[in-house]
Amino acid sequence: MTTSRVSAARRREVLDALRRGTVPQSGLDLFAVGLDRFAPALDERITGTASGGAAFHAIRGEYGSGKTFFARWLAERAKRVGFATAEIQISETETPLHKLETVYRRLTERLTTATEPASALRAVVDGWFYTLEEEVDEAHPELIEDPGALEVAVENLLEERLRTVARTTPAFSAALRGYRKAVVAGDTATAESVIAWLGGQKSVAASARRTAGVRGDLDHFAALGFLQGLLTVLKDCGHPGLLVVLDEIETLQRVRGDVREKGLNALRQLLDEIDSGRFPGLFLVITGTPAFYDGQQGTQRLPPLAQRLATDFSTDPRFDSPRAVQLRLTGFDLQRLGELGRAVRDLYVGAARHPERTAARVDDAYIAELATAMTGRLGGRAGIAPRLFLRKLVADILDRVDEFEDFDPRTHYALTVSTAELTEVERNAAADSADEVELDLS
Numbered sequence: 459m460t461t462s463r464v465s466a467a468r469r470r471e472v473l474d475a476l477r478r479g480t481v482p483q484s485g486l487d488l489f490a491v492g493l494d495r496f497a498p499a500l501d502e503r504i505t506g507t508a509s510g511g512a513a514f515h516a517i518r519g520e521y522g523s524g525k526t527f528f529a530r531w532l533a534e535r536a537k538r539v540g541f542a543t544a545e546i547q548i549s550e551t552e553t554p555l556h557k558l559e560t561v562y563r564r565l566t567e568r569l570t571t572a573t574e575p576a577s578a579l580r581a582v583v584d585g586w587f588y589t590l591e592e593e594v595d596e597a598h599p600e601l602i603e604d605p606g607a608l609e610v611a612v613e614n615l616l617e618e619r620l621r622t623v624a625r626t627t628p629a630f631s632a633a634l635r636g637y638r639k640a641v642v643a644g645d646t647a648t649a650e651s652v653i654a655w656l657g658g659q660k661s662v663a664a665s666a667r668r669t670a671g672v673r674g675d676l677d678h679f680a681a682l683g684f685l686q687g688l689l690t691v692l693k694d695c696g697h698p699g700l701l702v703v704l705d706e707i708e709t710l711q712r713v714r715g716d717v718r719e720k721g722l723n724a725l726r727q728l729l730d731e732i733d734s735g736r737f738p739g740l741f742l743v744i745t746g747t748p749a750f751y752d753g754q755q756g757t758q759r760l761p762p763l764a765q766r767l768a769t770d771f772s773t774d775p776r777f778d779s780p781r782a783v784q785l786r787l788t789g790f791d792l793q794r795l796g797e798l799g800r801a802v803r804d805l806y807v808g809a810a811r812h813p814e815r816t817a818a819r820v821d822d823a824y825i826a827e828l829a830t831a832m833t834g835r836l837g838g839r840a841g842i843a844p845r846l847f848l849r850k851l852v853a854d855i856l857d858r859v860d861e862f863e864d865f866d867p868r869t870h871y872a873l874t875v876s877t878a879e880l881t882e883v884e885r886n887a888a889a890d891s892a893d894e895v896e897l898d899l900s
Contacts, residue, residue, distance in 0.1 A: 479849040486531040489801040499780035508698035517745040519787030521883040522842030525745040536701040556720030558681040563658035585695040627683025636670025699739040708750035722760040789841025799825040837887040
């Protein structure tokens with residue numbers, strides 16, 4: 459896609475995120491440097507999942523190698539063909555992996571579609587009921603004049619679609635039925651409470667649960683059944699699949715031994731269920747560091763899981779198969795960092811008030827020098843430089859060139875990096891640098 463055809467809103471969203479030093483939520487294809495080699499194989503996975511299959515990939519890379527960027531780039535590709543997506547940060551306190559009920563709750567909280575940017579569960583469920591109504595109307599047009607009979611027909615169709623799920627998790631279909639009744643009755647408070655319970659939220663009013671005919675809170679074992687039900691609902695209302703990203707799964711290495719083993723076993727259980735065909739339409743992605751996949755505090759602690767994830771990385775990275783279960787991200791070198799900077803510069807110029815001036819003063823040579831200087835400040839580690847490099851490029855340089863006619867970065871700008879703006883990994887790299895690197899572009 460050429461940057462001249464990018465919408466103003468999309469361009470602004472990307473640039474604002476880069477100014478903050480964060481990974482944009484969308485628009486990543488605009489500067490996805492070095493990911494083209496993965497695209498054909500991943501698109502095949504998406505197509506297969508949309509056709510009723512299931513898929514899994516483990517993304518492998520050091521801190522700063524772009525794992526989160528890769529996952530969001532993949533999510534964008536999935537959304538283009540109608541998938542729903544959810545990105546979940548695994549953490550010891552907020553989202554422990556061994557508590558699948560918590561993972562499911564985070565999934566519904568972060569569920570997004572191409573038209574619903576966040577918390578899309580209610581919109582998905584409403585869309586599903588609308589689809590059921592349309593199917594009933596088409597099959598039995600005579601029921602339009604009989605609302606009671608129409609509701610019975612919709613409920614019967616609901617039960618038919620959820621028959622497989624209801625065998626193991628009858629509470630899921632019961633909650634949908636209760637939500638439907640509350641909506642038809644105009645009981646908004648009960649409808650909202652039931653949808654919250656369906657999303658795994660705790661402390662839902664007992665009266666709402668009684669209305670829906672369900673009890674208690676979602677537990678670890680029911681979470682997988684609810685995921686199965688959610689996939690059925692998504693499929694029926696036009697979303698052929700669900701991409702779920704479990705990000706920063708390496709945090710399992712830092713938890714108590716018994717908790718770590720429970721988390722690893724939960725991951726193994728998920729993979730086994732995917733392989734068994736329980737979750738048609740699910741594309742599961744995890745991200746982690748090499749230490750998580752190879753170390754004794756990670757997957758190697760559970761041999762059955764290590765066997766499922768085993769991938770040969772003894773060859774040159776350029777021969778890595780994009781179809782392998784683990785996908786290795788090698789991070790950035792200076793050449794790719796410069797390519798990234800040029801892509802962002804071109805994106806910025808497309809919206810600049812003074813595009814010719816901006817392009818001339820922040821030319822390719824300047825970007826190459828800036829990339830070299832930033833890498834030097836971070837101990838020569840280009841792989842962890844992109845976040846800070848792009849933040850400086852957009853906020854400190856491009857903005858000033860565009861706003862001030864007499865600002866010339868070669869004359870008026872010197873690269874400075876303060877401890878406060880560094881992440882822990884960047885701070886450690888900066889501390890390891892023996893030499894201060896001056897940015898001299900005169």
